[in-house]
Amino acid sequence: MIEINQLEKHFDGKQVLRxxxxxxxxxxxxxxxxxxxxxxxxxxxxxxxxLRPTGGSATVLGDxxxxxxxxxxxxxxxxxxxVVSYPWMRVRQVIAYxxxxxxxxxxxxxxxxxxxxxxPLEDRVGxxxxxxxQTLGIVLALGHEPELLVLDExxxxxxxxxxxxxxxxxxxxxxxxxxxxxxxxxxxSDLERVASRVAILREGRIVFHxxxxxxxxxxxxxxxxxxxxxxxxxxxxGALRCEVEGTAATVSxxxxxxxxxxxxxxxWDAEVTVHDLNLEEIFVEMHRGNSEFGLRSSx
Amino acid sequence: MLPLTLLMMLGAAFQATFQQGxxxxxxxxxxxxxxMPIVLGVQWFASVAKWQxxxxxxxxxxxxxxxxxxxxxxxxxxxxxxxxxxxxxxMGISPLGPLAYSxxxxxLFLYAIHLNRGLLALPMLIVFFSGMYPESSRIWFSGxxxxxxxxxxxxxxxxxxxxxxxxxxxxxxxxxxxxxxxxLGTPGSMSRLERVLQGRxxxxxxxxxxxxxNSSDRWHNRLVTFSESPNSAALFEYGWGxxxxxxxxxxxxxxxxxxxxFLGTVFHELHSKNSENPGNLFVYAVAFALPAxxxxxxxxxxxxxxxxxxxxxASRTAYFAGLFGSLAKWTLYAWLxxxxxxxxxxxxxxxxxxxxxxx
Numbered sequence: 001m002i003e004i005n006q007l008e009k010h011f012d013g014k015q016v017l018r019x020x021x022x023x024x025x026x027x028x029x030x031x032x033x034x035x036x037x038x039x040x041x042x043x044x045x046x047x048x049x050x051l052r053p054t055g056g057s058a059t060v061l062g063d064x065x066x067x068x069x070x071x072x073x074x075x076x077x078x079x080x081x082x083v084v085s086y087p088w089m090r091v092r093q094v095i096a097y098x099x100x101x102x103x104x105x106x107x108x109x110x111x112x113x114x115x116x117x118x119x120p121l122e123d124r125v126g127x128x129x130x131x132x133x134q135t136l137g138i139v140l141a142l143g144h145e146p147e148l149l150v151l152d153e154x155x156x157x158x159x160x161x162x163x164x165x166x167x168x169x170x171x172x173x174x175x176x177x178x179x180x181x182x183x184x185x186x187x188x189s190d191l192e193r194v195a196s197r198v199a200i201l202r203e204g205r206i207v208f209h210x211x212x213x214x215x216x217x218x219x220x221x222x223x224x225x226x227x228x229x230x231x232x233x234x235x236x237x238g239a240l241r242c243e244v245e246g247t248a249a250t251v252s253x254x255x256x257x258x259x260x261x262x263x264x265x266x267x268w269d270a271e272v273t274v275h276d277l278n279l280e281e282i283f284v285e286m287h288r289g290n291s292e293f294g295l296r297s298s299x
Numbered sequence: 300m301l302p303l304t305l306l307m308m309l310g311a312a313f314q315a316t317f318q319q320g321x322x323x324x325x326x327x328x329x330x331x332x333x334x335m336p337i338v339l340g341v342q343w344f345a346s347v348a349k350w351q352x353x354x355x356x357x358x359x360x361x362x363x364x365x366x367x368x369x370x371x372x373x374x375x376x377x378x379x380x381x382x383x384x385x386x387x388x389x390m391g392i393s394p395l396g397p398l399a400y401s402x403x404x405x406x407l408f409l410y411a412i413h414l415n416r417g418l419l420a421l422p423m424l425i426v427f428f429s430g431m432y433p434e435s436s437r438i439w440f441s442g443x444x445x446x447x448x449x450x451x452x453x454x455x456x457x458x459x460x461x462x463x464x465x466x467x468x469x470x471x472x473x474x475x476x477x478x479x480x481x482x483l484g485t486p487g488s489m490s491r492l493e494r495v496l497q498g499r500x501x502x503x504x505x506x507x508x509x510x511x512x513n514s515s516d517r518w519h520n521r522l523v524t525f526s527e528s529p530n531s532a533a534l535f536e537y538g539w540g541x542x543x544x545x546x547x548x549x550x551x552x553x554x555x556x557x558x559x560x561f562l563g564t565v566f567h568e569l570h571s572k573n574s575e576n577p578g579n580l581f582v583y584a585v586a587f588a589l590p591a592x593x594x595x596x597x598x599x600x601x602x603x604x605x606x607x608x609x610x611x612x613a614s615r616t617a618y619f620a621g622l623f624g625s626l627a628k629w630t631l632y633a634w635l636x637x638x639x640x641x642x643x644x645x646x647x648x649x650x651x652x653x654x655x656x657x658x
Contacts, residue, residue, distance in 0.1 A: 073611060084606070
């Protein structure tokens with residue numbers, strides 16, 4: 001669906017994307033995670049041909065991203081981070097205007113979404129709240145039932161009930177065959193509910209791309225309780241974080257292996273307890289200080 | 300903007316000093332000494348000042364309001380009070396006339412900018428143009444005593460409007476209608492947050508109910524039953540603004556025609572009335588380009604929506620072809636209505652104005 005090869009992008013000398021490689025197969029729901037300013041929106045915009053990359057290439061449904069054909073665009077839906085619409089039009093007029101461009105627009109489906117998400121059809125777009133505007137953006141992106149849906153922080157401004165309604169709709173969409181979704185979000189719990197694969201962008205590079213379960217298998221937190229005082233120099237190879245306090249230590253590792261537990265038990269004469277982390281905790285651990293986290297994706 | 304404005308003011312003062320009592324002196328004083336600095340400099344500065352107050356920080360930050368008002372008052376006083384006094388001194392006439400012209404024009408201008416009502420611009424334009432025509436400019440710049448009462452009244456009225464504007468600015472809040480009048484700001488210096496806030500203000504302003512907004516419903520309701528193909532050129536006539544495509548183009552054309560008349564007047568005054576006056580040619584030459592320039596400005600306002608529009612099912616080439624096609628059509632309509640407007644005024648002016656405008 002989407003193929004990105006060695007994609008680079010810089011703005012006025014500031015390098016934002018540094019050789020990104022990413023492939024999204026049909027039927028995938030990929031969550032794109034990253035800190036603020038790491039390049040998620042830039043990556044999405046380069047992939048959709050809204051920004052021209054300074055290096056590398058991107059293709060969408062077989063077309064070069066910068067020269068997407070009309071047919072490809074008809075199969076694609078995009079919800080930007082900031083929805084900009086026509087403030088003088090009423091909501092129903094904006095929907096009608098967008099529908100006029102798509103021969104396969106599903107009017108009854110859109111009506112149902114507007115009813116479900118309580119969009120005020122007679123209100124003008126200008127005074128809509130940020131959340132309502134974002135809801136409108138989502139409706140406009142879903143109306144033609146795209147095969148590829150790209151969402152850039154779609155729920156950032158939605159209230160909890162609106163967010164749940166949106167996720168429910170998204171799950172219904174995903175259930176349909178050959179639907180592919182790429183979405184970036186900071187709300188990791190949503191990603192855990194919906195996404196099958198995760199890509200983590202850090203400092204302009206993909207540092208992880210694979211199954212969500214695989215990521216959870218790799219990143220673990222270890223509690224080490226030794227019988228003797230642990231030295232200040234205590235460390236674990238490949239640790240993301242290491243905190244020592246007397247005879248105890250807490251270590252987060254990015255590439256967990258059962259042998260590590262045995263090794264530590266033997267070396268430090270300690271009890272080692274392994275804790276699973278949720279996606280939010282994994283994200284925080286990966287972005288602590290100088291922690292290094294390399295790419296190894298599972299197929 | 301400010302350097303150009305200062306240049307005009309000083310240039311007019313220089314001209315007045317060395318050509319006291321000359322035929323062209325009132326014209327230069329009215330146009331370049333006072334009128335244009337207000338149109339360019341005060342307009343820009345007042346818009347920036349508006350931006351300072353159409354912002355939550357104006358109501359939330361302690362000690363914000365009065366220091367800002369003081370700066371605004373000081374700068375505008377230079378334009379509206381100190382400058383006309385300088386011009387009067389250089390011309391060697393009583394300061395009452397230039398001061399009245401400046402304060403009245405400035406007050407009306409501030410009022411018009413603050414509320415952005417087309418009708419309010421009419422008295423402003425009348426005062427503005429009165430400073431340029433030979434007969435009317437004598438009211439302000441001849442130094443004659445028989446207009447003193449009018450000058451004093453103009454000074455009080457202009458000063459009252461100036462003061463009213465400052466007070467309204469200091470008390471501006473979101474429920475004020477004027478809050479939504481788009482403050483122009485300085486694009487290069489605006490942060491991303493300021494641009495987002497400005498965009499939202501624009502949206503709320505554009506969506507206020509009223510006769511004009513409701514009349515746009517007829518135009519946009521056609522979209523509900525739109526039956527032409529998705530790549531139809533007609534679709535690209537939407538999305539430019541709240542009014543119908545034709546209304547916007549014709550309005551722009553008429554506006555350009557009025558501007559062309561002003562330029563023609565300026566050019567007419569700069570050349571001897573006895574020699575062949577290419578004024579009408581100059582007007583037409585400049586005005587000819589303005590619809591196209593207006594179309595480019597129009598395009599700029601659509602830029603923010605292009606990210607979503609580019610992903611509609613049309614190739615990049617087809618999208619821009621449709622966009623520029625509708626702009627070309629807009630330019631043509633604007634040019635035609637401008638031409639008709641100019642022709643009507645020029646033909647009328649030929650019969651009524653002294654020193655035939657078209658000779």
